[in-house]
Amino acid sequence: MELASAKAKRVYKVVLTGGPCGGKTTGQSRLCTFFENLGWKVFRVPETASTLLSGGVKFADLSPEDAITFQENLLKTMIQMENTFFALAEHFNRDCIIICDRGTMDASAFVSKEVWEQLMKTNGWNPVELRDTRYNQIIHMVSAAKGAEDFYTTEDHSCRSENLDLAHTLDDRAAEAWIGHPYFDVIDNSTNFDTKLRRMISAVCQRMGLDTGDRLETNAKKFKFLVRSLPDDSMFPPFEDFDVIHDYLQTNSKKTQARLRKRGQKDRWSYTLTVRRPEVRGQVVEIKTQITSRDYTNMLEQRDPFHLTILKKRRCFLYHNQYFQLDIYKEPCHPRCHGLVLLETYTTQSLEEFQANKLPDFLDIVDNVTGDPTHSMYNLSLKEEWLNNKKFCFKLAADDEDDLTGSPRTNGWIGPHVNGV
CATH class of the missing domain: 3.40.50.300 (P-loop containing nucleotide triphosphate hydrolases)
Incomplete structure (x- = not known):
């Protein structure tokens, strides 16, 4: 009963x-x-x-x-x-x-x-x-x-x-x-x-009637933290794990960035194409499109030869009414990504307040890497060693990670999708 x-x-x-x-x-x-x-x-x-x-x-x-x-x-x-x-x-x-x-x-x-x-x-x-x-x-x-x-x-x-x-x-x-x-x-x-x-x-x-904390507030800021190692799964509150695969594509312009994402659980997948285009009136234009598995397979033929595929396990969980996304980088990958674990969230609190009150105490957090270009996914996927790539230090003004509402975060207008909106 x-x-x-x-x-x-x-x-x-x-x-x-x-x-x-x-x-x-x-x-x-x-x-x-x-x-x-x-x-x-x-x-x-x-x-x-x-x-x-x-x-x-x-x-x-x-x-x-x-x-x-x-x-x-x-x-x-x-x-x-x-x-x-x-x-x-x-x-x-x-x-x-x-x-x-x-x-x-x-x-x-x-x-x-x-x-x-x-x-x-x-x-x-x-x-x-x-x-x-x-x-x-x-x-x-x-x-x-x-x-x-x-x-x-x-x-x-x-x-x-x-x-x-x-x-x-x-x-x-x-x-x-x-x-x-x-x-x-x-x-x-x-x-x-x-x-x-x-x-x-x-x-x-x-x-x-869902409690979303403050991650959807318009003045919420994104924070990213480097995690040293992971505890046993039993230490986590209830969570959902996803397999995520990212590939960067070749584009006609150096100012345009295109990325494929395959995301799923138990061999059930969704596919997304994200295109970031040059600024319009000082604001970044970004187009995000849900695509079919066939489109995804065809577009993979356009992979950028200068970037490696990024493989992650993405763990989503709530802790003290705060929503977190934990990205665990998986092999095969560039040596710089071996063992890399990044924790992301959005909050209206200051960094000091957030670190004092909201960070999961069961995680060994090493450092705040918010805005650090060495921890942007675009740069992490580069095949070249950064020391040999002088352009690296000037690459990527905006963070290209997926944000916690489901789309890459920028600081300006993200243009409406032009196919069926």
Whole structure:
């Protein structure tokens, strides 16, 4: 007999919506990694429209009647895809979050009110079920066309051609489609993009009642510490271990940095491409994309011959309500990485306060290496010996490690992902 006090498994369904170039795809990736680090099972529902449009459908080729039929079938496809993930989550044996790239009500933004009402009547749908009871929370990521115009782009997006004015209009329509949902949060462009994503993750955690400490605060700072050796696993609080593989890719410009990441548990993997581009108006532009295993395999052919593959075991745990990420470097690697263990976290406290109150006392911490270029992953992966590489001392103005919300940290705007945001 199950005790009444036993913790019930949770299934949380969240929709990321918004206008073009608002950060949905990058946000989905960040949210995914954040909850994986907490030990949750994460399901990602892809954007149905992008899936269908990438198959060759063009609205310009459709008659008005065909366009309505397409929207109806799109919505039916979306509902079935979501229902598949919802059913899987209900039968999974741990807490699950389902992140939907757009939701059912988004379809109403692309048809007239009369057509929408007819679709509701024909299919026996109603807004209460499609909007209010289907999802736990709606997050509207405001388009860069509204408040971050310099970062709005349609580059490299085969399914996007909207100019600023149209993007502005579509953003308004997407927001209006969800008015009435009991848990509807709007994440605007009043901050840089990195902070925008932190605000988004914080909004989800607050609605869920999760205590995240201060690592999502906008004034949180990243600290990195060198650890001498590891204690027995029994000394740790509850933790999740991940295998992580990083590879740097060749790029067309010395100012552009591209990195592949393969991350997983028990031979279940996720794949991410991160591209850091030259500054825009003094701010770093970074694009983070969730990719398929096939894309990952193909992109590995572009590995930078001057960099070694980085292999890590990443251990995530909470200690005194502080979230930590412990990276344990594994062989084969450059001799400089042998036995290397780095502890990372974010906090609003000063270094002195943090070291006095929050550092895990069961770890043998050698030194604070925050901002030290000799401990950046980019430099650690170099094949050359640093003494023979005079450029090394001037390389990498920003730290390129994965931060604890799931994306590399920079000090400026991280540009919205240009493929399906």
